[in-house]
Amino acid sequence: MQDRVIGVGVIGCGEIAQLMHLPYLMELPAFRIAALCDISPGTVDKVAEHYGVTARYTDHRALLADPNVDAVVICTYDHGEMVADAIRAGKHLIVEKPLAFTPQEARPLVEQAERSGLVALVGYMKFYDPGYETGLERIAAIGRPKSIHVHDFAGRFDRYGQLYTQTRVTDVPADVLAAGRETVARRIEAALGVDHAGYRDLYLVLLSLASHDLAVMRGAFGTPDRVVHAQQTGPNHATEVVLT
Helix, strand or coil, X not given: CCCCCEEEEEECCCHHHHHHHHHHHHHCCCEEEEEEECCCHHHHHHHHHHHCCCCEECXXXXXXXXXXXXXEEECCCCCHHXXXXXXXXXXXXXXXXXXCCCHHHHHXXXXXXXXXXXXXXXXXXXXXXXXXXXXXXXXHXXXXXXXXXXXXXXXXXXXXXXXXXXXXXXXXXXXXXXXXHHHHHHHXXXXXXXXXXXXXXXXXXXXXXXXXXXXXXXXXXXXXXXXXXXXXXXXXXXXXEEEC
């Protein structure tokens, strides 16, 4: 039985941190929120006040140097550098999806994590869902399938109005935020190449919300050998894909 409470630092105090990670860290007795970090000073202050956290940072490297932080949860939009820094700092970590925006960025991070001996986990929480475990049992009972048809639908979160409250402080200059997203866009476009330049938005959808479903498919049926066919068939990222 573990007696020591693990001090967790949360890097990125936006939507997913407020909706999921921070409430659960408060509920679980094995953990305590040791420090918070966000590029927005106003956001980190408001969220820290809500959870009673005194250690507040706007630079993730300062949080990683905090001796009270044993592990980190990384919830920022673009976080490859932060993952590498956390590994170098010897911090166990959970990182939100995607680990990186291109395979070229992700592979070195995986290699660093494997060499480190640390607990390093990408947040595919569906693997631990009771429904997923039940599904695996039922799939195993029918044997190896010869054909799998999956219809994956994801709608807009805001179609039913506001579903939850969120602290937002607009104290980060708009040009700073825009520059960050533009940097990501350029990296993705470079990875896609000129032949697939129009697929950037779809690529981002697959890396973000749809990543849950892709992960469940891999876990249930294994990693495909190759993509036989992929085609965007309509508006709003409607896509058909054939895998073997």
